[in-house]
Amino acid sequence: MAGKEEIPVVDKMNSIGDIKVAKFDINKRYTKPHKHNKYLEIVFFTQGNGYHNLGLNNYRIEPPVLFFVNKNQVHHWEIATKPRGFVVIIKETYLKKVSDKTITSQLLQLNEIDILQVPTGKTEHLDHLFKALCSEYEQKNPNPEIFEGILKVILLNLRDFKGQTNNHKQDVKLLFLNLIATDLKVHVGHYAEKLYMTPQNLNNLCKRSFQQTASQVISYYVLKEVKSLLLYTDLSISDIAHKLSFQDTSNFIKYFKRHTGITPLQFRKTGQVL
Numbered sequence: 050m051a052g053k054e055e056i057p058v059v060d061k062m063n064s065i066g067d068i069k070v071a072k073f074d075i076n077k078r079y080t081k082p083h084k085h086n087k088y089l090e091i092v093f094f095t096q097g098n099g100y101h102n103l104g105l106n107n108y109r110i111e112p113p114v115l116f117f118v119n120k121n122q123v124h125h126w127e128i129a130t131k132p133r134g135f136v137v138i139i140k141e142t143y144l145k146k147v148s149d150k151t152i153t154s155q156l157l158q159l160n161e162i163d164i165l166q167v168p169t170g171k172t173e174h175l176d177h178l179f180k181a182l183c184s185e186y187e188q189k190n191p192n193p194e195i196f197e198g199i200l201k202v203i204l205l206n207l208r209d210f211k212g213q214t215n216n217h218k219q220d221v222k223l224l225f226l227n228l229i230a231t232d233l234k235v236h237v238g239h240y241a242e243k244l245y246m247t248p249q250n251l252n253n254l255c256k257r258s259f260q261q262t263a264s265q266v267i268s269y270y271v272l273k274e275v276k277s278l279l280l281y282t283d284l285s286i287s288d289i290a291h292k293l294s295f296q297d298t299s300n301f302i303k304y305f306k307r308h309t310g311i312t313p314l315q316f317r318k319t320g321q322v323l
Contacts, residue, residue, distance in 0.1 A: 067143035070186040078128040088140040090118040097132030113167035123277045135179040149197045155204035161226045178203050222258045229270045234294045237263045279317040
């Protein structure tokens with residue numbers, strides 16, 4: 050049997066353009082662990098129960114609920130009963146073409162979360178919006194302005210559900226998290242340079258926003274990715290170290306052991322999730 054050099058990457062967008070809206074496919078109740086190819090998937094459930102395995106987290110599906118699957122996240126479904134809901138798949142190229150650029154910033158504000166519970170009394174309203182979006186998408190010649198308008202209203206609702214405020218510090222914080230999600234590296238300086246900040250200023254921002262240092266925030270995501278690669282691929286320890294820009298394999302092993310108490314090889318052999 051061939052080794053698993055990478056986590057399988059699924060691309061549902063090959064023949065359907067830059068965005069897709071559809072009812073949740075009941076044939077996708079049980080899937081194998083996989084990643085997505087450069088797109089975000091938003092899944093809204095109004096019925097069904099089971100589990101959504103996302104990264105190293107195992108979430109119960111308790112409708113009404115939304116899940117957000119980013120391109121670098123490993124996930125799979127285990128849905129015990131017939132599900133009902135909608136799926137919106139948004140490719141990176143869509144965000145470059147969309148006329149209303151606030152849609153991009155709205156998605157950025159939702160980027161850091163995996164799951165969002167719909168507040169009491171909002172299910173029917175949100176369900177109508179997703180039905181309208183799906184209906185417009187299925188038109189022979191969908192109107193881009195109408196489609197973007199409905200999508201924008203949905204994202205505004207989701208942002209309100211999340212209860213975030215939109216200010217400069219919040220935007221920088223979200224940009225930082227988005228950079229981690231799309232360009233995972235272990236060095237604080239890498240992100241400070243991308244954000245046009247000093248490492249000290251980025252560190253201060255993280256302390257205010259997360260009550261953690263920038264290094265601790267990065268470590269959380271690095272360890273999640275490392276554990277996924279150890280559990281779901283056959284990549285060597287040195288390959289993983291190189292992939293995440295560690296200076297050498299020895300440095301990587303020390304880093305992992307300092308944070309988990311065991312070596313990467315021990316973690317892979319035991320298969321435990323820490």
